Amino acid sequence: MNYFILSQDERITNAVKPVGIAQVIKKELLTIERMEELEELERQFPVLEKGEMVYTDLIEKPIMLISDAVKQLVEKYVPNMPFKxxxxxxxxxxxxxxxWLVIPPRVRCLSTQTxxxxxxxLKKLVIxxxxxxxxxxxxxxxxxxQFIVVNIELAxxxxxxxxxxxxxxxxxxxxRWNDILSVGK
Incomplete structure (x- = not known):
């Protein structure tokens, strides 16, 4: 099966940027185990004012945020995913x-070829x-x-x-799938 890293398209230079979010929502809180602690934190943040801004469906920095439309799609594939x-x-x-702030599960799936x-x-990522x-x-x-990975169906x-x-x-x-493809050549 194919997998993909989900990231923000850096070609959009005027993408909206939240201000102050990294000071409130610390990276160490971004675990499923600490999701309840996030509920008590501030939920509203200003954006950096800089002319005409594009509200992209994914904001990668300072923390990963997804739009409501992307959240609804992810919920179809992972109904119990926690969001804030x-x-x-x-x-x-x-x-x-x-x-939406999303904290996907961490999966032990690194290949020995990584x-x-x-x-x-990372020098070379293989899962x-x-x-x-x-x-x-x-x-x-x-x-x-801090990569978010999606399978080919979601991609x-x-x-x-x-x-x-x-x-x-x-x-x-x-x-297994790569082995099958190699045999079939």
């Missing part, structure tokens, strides 16, 4: 936009598709990077919709 509402506020335009740099960052197979939307355990569903600012990057896999 976050409202981005553009005060000069008197506009509020609903986004390679790391000396500082522990074991048999370990990842039960999941449609997840993070990879055992790496420093195709994302591509069929008119989402803005989402990029999908294929991940190399090892496992």
């Amino acid at each position: 509402a976050v409202v981005l506020t553009d005060m000069p335009k008197l506009m509020q936009t609903l986004y 390679e790391f740099h000396l500082d522990g960052t 074991d598709e048999q370990l990842a197979a039960p999941y449609s939307f997840f993070q990879i355990e055992g790496i420093k990077e 195709e569903s994302i591509l069929r919709r008119d989402f803005r600012g989402i990029r999908l990057q294929k991940i190399q896999t090892e496992g």
